[in-house]
Amino acid sequence: MMAERPALVVRNLEVSFLTVDGEVQAVRDVSFEVGRGEIVGLVGESGSGKSATALAIMGLLPVVSSRVRGSAMVSGVDMLALSPRQLARVRGRDMGMIFQEPMSALDPLFRIGDQIAETVRAHQRVSRRAAAARAVEILGEVGIPDAASRSRAYPHQLSGGMRQRVMIAMALVSEPAVLIADEPTTALDVTVQAQILGLLRRLSRDHGTAVVLITHDLGVVAETCSRIHVMYSGEIVEACGVDEALLAPEHPYTSALIQCIPRAGRHRQPLHSIPRRRGSSPDVRPSGCRFLPRCAHAAEICKAPQPLLDLGDRAVRCVRHDQLALPGAVERVPQ
């Protein structure tokens, strides 16, 4: 099954932003791949570089103030090597993207059906009528009731959940191989979130779309993804199957992130938090392990640069990973 080429292959992605204080690195040495019909989670907190990774792959970072290196192959084409004109041609056709705020991500002045039809006509030579029909068809597929009349609605006339469905319809109307979903349910109510995540799973399965799901929420990853990449301070610190990560995390940050979340059966017990050690400055990135200033298991050896260790079915950026028995999301039965 995995013999076929993955839909998305990202290799050695580096992103830096040019600021008044000089070049600031946001993403370092990020590599991952997503197979057809697979949903992979990219998880991290604010400043982890997960959104910069997504925007870099889509070529949506500002040209003048950012620098992107590495490669991102979609259907055998390196997105990062394309000219702006070529990029416009593949965006929306070979890869689509949906964003966190469905409120502001749609053009408020155009009917939703027209916005989708416009996407169709940007990539295919079809008549206006055919594009409009395709828009209604895909609106129905993403679960918008009465799609023909709703296609004439303006974004402000729809609820947040409906708008996110429109965004998904627009991103998938040309059946791209890859969909990047950047915090697609963060702004939505929890009951609507469940519906949208279910929709993403169904569409990915039915159309073989490779999905990169970017989120801060481990619960969302657990319910949606097969594999997880945990990012911290611009680097991938752990990459493995979702169940493996939740059962037996090997990077202290992954484990700490799991312990921060309130969990049934521990009512009113203090939660684990990840404080910064006194005296460490948030502005200075250590040359060794970047998690070092907040790690409960830090040792002298962690001050050396940390490569991403390939353990076969898992990769971990921690030299001490085999010395630590880190807690996961469920109590481990003593062996």
Add this chain to the structure above:
Amino acid sequence: MTGLLQDGAMPAGPLLSVDALCVQFDLPGAKATLKAVDGVSFEIGRGEIFGLIGESGSGKSSVARAIMRLAPIAAGAITLAGTRLDQLQGRELRRHRRRVQMVFQDSSDSLDPRMTVRQAIAEPLRMQDAPPADAGGLVASLIQRVGLDESHLDRKPHTLSGGQKQRVNIARALALSPELLVCDEAVSALDVSVQAGIINLLLSLQQELGISVLFISHDLGVVAHLADRVGVMYLGRLAEVASAEALTSRPRHPYTEALLAAEPEPRPSTHRAARPPLIAGEVPSAANPPSGCRFRTRCRYVRERCAAEQPPLRPVDGGGLVACHFAEELVLEGRRA
């Protein structure tokens, strides 16, 4: 419970009692009113953390604002230890306002960027009729109480992280020794690792100071972890009130059940019962709510009576309160485990 309650010196009765509260807003343009809160009653005991949960349009924030006298109260009573907060005016209102303090979602917007942390925390003290003699000492003890140290006092808000700013907001709220702390989505904008620290702080404040907290959030996991009792709101009304344990393990209202089912669980698939979402569609408009039970349009147990008759919030066996005609008959599933 804990702390001051065990002293036995406290007067009996709840600290805060909200009775049949209605909050109405006039809709601009259309000559209509929006009933954001429609007959909500609950009590918060001394030293209790009461959680209020709901989705957008539930009216949970309007309840908080009404208690702070920041929203128009159309009907009902809000009583804080014998004082009718809803009837206060002018001077009296200012005098009693200090007894309830609020912490908001956006930690940055609540702080004046030109003030140092010290000035921000001391500001409510200066506004008092009789400022305390040792304001400086009080500020120093407050900053330590919220888990920061005196080196933070001379910094400006923009040099602090989101979590640190929220700690400063809590310190400022505590400066006037309020009896009730209202937290409106106070941890929602924070990263989980930071959010955990604020939750721990609120728990320790309750245990050590005996302060009561109204904790409002859309995140059932956080509310259920922190609160003694939880109220579930839907479209301006309370659907269910129960202890956090009972609510999550044995919900009595179909909406609570649906919320629990929709909550994404960070557990491996081997430890998680996969269940389809129990709820379709989205919350109807509060400007034009359904008749009878407000949840009936999305309820999978809906019957004829639900449209005709509004279910009152009533006690059921097990100690909770439920607004559902069929609470005794329904067998609802709790948190997935």
Add this chain to the structure above:
Amino acid sequence: MKRMLLGRLAALVPTVLLASFVVFMLIQLAPGDPSITLAGENATAERIEEIRRSLGLDRSLIEQYLTWLSHAVRGDLGKSIITQESIAAAIGRTLPITLQLVFGALVVAIVFGVIAGVASARRADTATDAVIASVSSAGAAMPSFWLGLVLVSIFALGLDWLPATGFVSLAADPVRALRHLVLPSVALGAVGAAEIARQLRGVLIEILASDYIRTLRAKGLSESRIVWIHALRGAAVPLVTIIGLQVSRLLGATVVVEAVFGIQGIGTLVVSAANNRDYYVVEGVVVVMALIVILVNFAVDVSYRISDPRIR
């Protein structure tokens, strides 16, 4: 929608009334008197007083205004005290000339303003942007009459490409009319173009940084479609507002440009009437101008509602 429009239209009536009243009072406050002009040199005080009485100028201002108003609402703006020409006819003769000039200036302002605004917003903070910015601030700083004189001396007197003065109606001979219209339109529209470019740049830069523009890029639209269809549509409301303001400004500025190019428009009419203290001509012209400005503002208001579905 229809009721709203009628309501808004009805609300304009008091505005027009107030404008006519204020102007009536103001002209009469100015020193000078048409009776003196009419009586000629060396007239006796009695003679002047007689003329004053025959013109009704001896009555109270309020009385005079009410008399004027009672005629004006019936469409009778009276006669010129000096030339005895019907004021309505004088305005009918000169207004189309001025409107043609204002229209030409508006086309210049919009075309150059939008092109320059879009170009500098797309290349914000580059050399192109800086060049456009300095050209447009120069344009905004240049007085219309001076620019008119410069244009005439280069393109008419120097190169002899275009006529220096005069006016031809578009209806009569479009080609000759356009040749005559080019220089005065540029002279009058340059400031507007600069203003539109500057404001549009700011609005577009903000729009181009918004979330929905990022979505449009993500779905693969060409950059020119994003800018010309989506971003410009988003800028429609502020753009129409600026254009509306330009119309009022152009109606005022046309006075000087008409003088430079020897065009017998409404500006020329009002200037000579004011010099002669020909009260009713000035009053008639100002009321008509006020009416135009108010109607333009009304049109701007209506276009907001059409261009933004959220307030429709």
